[in-house]
Amino acid sequence: YYLQIITNLILTGEKSEDDEKAEEPEKHVFNEVKEEDAFYSQKCKLFYKKDNEFKEKGIGTLHLKAIADKRTQLLVRADTNLGNILLNIMLHSSIPCTRAGKNNVMIVCVPNPPLDEKTQASPVPMLIRVKTSEDADELHKIITEKKESH
Template sequence: MEREETDEPPKVDVKEVKEDDAFYSKKCKLFYKKDSEFKEKGVGTLHLKKSNDDKVQLLIRADTNLGHILLNILLQASLHVSRLGKNNVMVVCVPNPPVDEKNPSSPVPLLIRVKTSEDADQLHQLLEEKKA
């Protein structure tokens, strides 16, 4: 019995890393501002979850098997959040992990793009409520 070889590459099975304690999760694309334009940082899932000291953590994990972290910050009252365009929410913060190796502690405008304007409205409202 001879098996025919096919030129098809093996299918990659991506298992999303789950954040079980998240009270809000949404697919998104993250961009950061470099010079005068936004550069893509990656596609992932945004999670909002309570941290130990009653603050809210914003975590964006890449949609890969490793689920590496694109952004991990605590929401604070000083966080600048705004709606931008049809389906974007802009957050100005000191990103972790840093996007600018030369100035790792300087605030950077980050753009979180979700699928619909309703999703963006909901995310913006949640971020405004939870950062207090």
């Protein structure tokens, strides 16, 4: 088949429709993992602090979910077909939460899943970057309200 394409290209200098179909890359179909019981969802990029700089953990969707005892779960799922969990924590009044930069919210928590074996039980600054400063203001407000109620 490819020999036919090459021969056709050499002889005529033109591409046939079959040639063009063969060159088109496959379209990736992405099925987002839905969190049905989330009361707030927002696309974000997650970073963690290591050696005085922020390293990217991944791109995904942040979900806030109400669970038993009026507690709130913060869950960030990667934008992949598997929807890997990038961060899964309970909001608690002891978790510092601040606005940082134009469109970031920073929390300091013990990340779950752990970043590595050494930092399993130590708090790490996590930076949540959203699209706009309005989104960051809203996220900061909701996290602050929900953690204060625990």
